Amino acid sequence: MRRTSSRRGTDGYRAPELLDDPNGSFSNKSDMWSLGCILFEMITGQQRFRSDYALALYTVQKEPLFGDSPFLPTLSLLFVSEILQIDPLKRPSAARFRRMIKIRRFVQSEDTFLTLSGDLMLSAIHLSYLHGEMEQDIAMEIMEYPQCMEGAVGEALEIALMYGRDQIAEALRKCSRSDLSKALRYASSRGSASAVRFLLKQEIDINAPDEDGLTALDIAVKRQISGVVAMLWESGAKWPHSSSRALRELLAMENVSLEQVLRRTVASVLPQNPVEASWQISCTPLSLDETLHTWSVVLVPAILSR
């Protein structure tokens, strides 16, 4: 037999949103806070918040949650800081936390090195080719919380497509557009045709540059991956860095005709600056005949049509 101790939880495990409001309504996220407190205690052997007072102090003073605890690796492996968030909406639900733990456990049991080396979801996807049964959990996690991939979309997508994990590939579509653009550049640099094809079907900024200002097409041209260049080219990638060297490399590719390149170059530069366009064409390694041809077929009509 047991008596209910209190109608609003127990000191030390009570969620912060219940401090100010004695009649505050419990939500399932308040339970999650309590669970986070237990988890902290299981890992460190100490209660993080010994009383309501300590908790109130914590919420006001914004002190660090863990400090430099020696248990930091385990605390982060088990998502304690994700649960102990002051805003209840930011805490994971019990169902999501169960999934996170399941994925963590799956990764842990298979390969410790992968866990230590980086992103949990990526490790999970790496491993999912061995065990199809985890695919759905991983896909669901990505689907509901696309940010959990943290920019590793390109690699994840490549693995997923390589091993035919369609659910995961499908889930990755939900990632942010900048993540997808990053993935496109990654896939282009790796020459992963299936990933590029998949990404081009999504709503994606094909011309988004990286920190060095290079677009997916720049990267593919630089690495001389002609299949990918052709694909990007046909999907309408523009040619923002038409240095003569890059242009020559592009022309050396199969499936790419001179006229196509010139038309695209002119189309991307001409509207702002016809002089720039003609200068760019003069930089290309063309014979006299070709230059004349270019002027008459591409440039002059383009200027006239303005």
Add this chain to the structure above:
Amino acid sequence: MDNEYYENEKRAVLKLCQSSHQNILQVYEVGQLRKQTVFFFIDMELCSFTLAHYLRGSEVPKLVKWESTLERILDVLQPIVEGLVFIHEQGEVHRDIKPENSMSKVSPYLGLMP
């Protein structure tokens, strides 16, 4: 208001009685202890240990000492989370999760007390 509170609690507990889950302790009976107060009793499975015993103390002789390894934590955490997911799926909130309420008949399996 007390009466209303009592009825709500009773309804919640009865609901959990009807739907048994392996990680939620079985409840046998619910009743009010004294009419004027809000205390009421829940008759349930008998358990020997709670997680608090493991974590905090040596009150129980012969109890295995708590080891904070990842494997061990996950073993203990799993049933608690399963139980909590079940409660939330029923549209209820536990409202008093703490080590004292995570019980075990036999080490190392733990179940949640409603």
